[in-house]
Amino acid sequence: MGSGAAGGTGTIRVMLVDDQAVVRAGFRVLLEQADDIEVVAEASSGSAAVTTARQLRPDVICMDVRMPGGDGLTATRQILAEVGERAPAVLVVTTFDLDEYVFGALESGASGFILKDCEPEELVDAIRRLASGYGLVDQTVTRRVIAEFARRRAAAAPTESAAAQQLTPREAEIVRLLAKGLSNNEIADELFIETSTVKSHLGRAMAKIGVRDRLQTVVWAYQNGLVPR
Template sequence: MTRAEPPIRVLVCDDQGLVRAGYVTIFAAQPDLTVVGEAGDGEAAVELARRLRPDVVVMDIRMPVLDGIAATRLLAGPDVAEPVKVLVVTTFNLDEYVYEALRAGASGFLLKDSPPADLVAGVRTVAAGEALLAPAVTRELIGRFGSRVRTADRATPEPAQPLTAREREVLTLIAAGLSNSEIAAALVISHETVKTYVSRILTKLDLRDRVQAVVFAYRTGIVSTDG
């Protein structure tokens, strides 16, 4: 008999009590998820995450004391020795903050009006070490704000190992929000080959996941924001 996998430990962070209660109810109904704590502001979220070491932190952006972007940077930023996986949950009217949340180290984002099944799937995806990017939202958000951020980040260094033409092509499709399966279909290559390319791209650029790859592509101008 195989031993059952331990449940995914989730920390819920939102300043609205009803929202937190809703998340807790959704997660509690899943046999593979367990809520280990709740926080109503970013400072409490950071303290609890560092102490409890959850598998995933579900993080709101607008919170008192310390906002979700700053909290995410403290938990998952590039200078954090042992980063915690963060799933940002936001609304469209906060979309200009999402790019900054991704740059701060978030493993992905969802919209607050996403169905409960998508929220659960998102937690599982992030816990598994994969990045969660909704393709349509990715194109709209990063496309809208990428040029402004790229202007501010002109000093971004070139990678030590330059990408091949095919790797740049794959990166462009990642930045467009395509999944591995969609990239495989677009380039007429196997799913495993795409995974190999993605791994090489992340290694060459010293990036943690697909989210950071998307940010890099727009920040450095590899992908144009004007189509």
């Protein structure tokens, strides 16, 4: 996350990236009705987003996918590569439901996505959750994303990476169950342990593999062969 939310001010600093000014204006009006969200910047292209993110370090970036002058996928990859540990959470906002661009953005490190025709409160809630390190917010969408990753990886069957081997057996099992779409409570029930124990193990696993939220943990699990076919 960026410095605003982490710095204890309680205000989530947001940047809006969309090539349509009317969309940015609508989002700004909507978000600024929330007491804990401040829109600190706007950009109309991916390249402008990279420059602005470097200067302002927002907590969350609402990123359009298809834009002239630099697409959201490339911008997401550049922003996250440049900023490193203090990188903002990228929320891909798109009219395209689960298309190749969205998956590319997720694989590039985005924390989640939401459709432009979502309800206003859904967008506000998504930003709050991403700022808290939660990742993709909609459970039904999460399961669809997981199913698509499973389909894509079915033929590849990669071997486990060195990073995966750093996990304890319990951590690996929890990551596998998370990648299958289970919630913390469901994982706890499956393993006959407390939900707080699940959170502790998952937190340690995420630190070891270098991801910052649950969605990127799922992406990592599929990319590194932790989930069997």
